[in-house]
Amino acid sequence: MLMYQPEVNDYVILIDSEGRETDKGWVYFKCPELELDFNNNPHTRYITLETSIKPRPVCETEEKLQGKIQLPRHKYIHTLLLVYESQWQQLKYIHSRPNCKSKSYYNRFTNDTTN
Numbered sequence: 778m779l780m781y782q783p784e785v786n787d788y789v790i791l792i793d794s795e796g797r798e799t800d801k802g803w804v805y806f807k808c809p810e811l812e813l814d815f816n817n818n819p820h821t822r823y824i825t826l827e828t829s830i831k832p833r834p835v836c837e838t839e840e841k842l843q844g845k846i847q848l849p850r851h852k853y854i855h856t857l858l859l860v861y862e863s864q865w866q867q868l869k870y871i872h873s874r875p876n877c878k879s880k881s882y883y884n885r886f887t888n889d890t891t892n
Contacts, residue, residue, distance in 0.1 A: 783860075783865060
């Protein structure tokens, strides 16, 4: 039986050993396969699950300097959960984000302005 291989933009549920759903969220990052370390041991791979986001609060300095400083790059606070490769068999795949490979989605993260 093949083990599920999570991919970025998959929505998954983490299930504990007793079959209970413990966490759920979007796969935000997947560690690539890495070369062996200096002792010829494999590196531990993991994914991060984005379990929640919330708007980043505006700090007092930003309010005082309205328009005089560049707004922060990250507008949200992301809560991420590490899930190691040994736990991937506990993941239940639900679905993937629609249009996650679209050009407009790609442009948001690469600053590519060409269509």
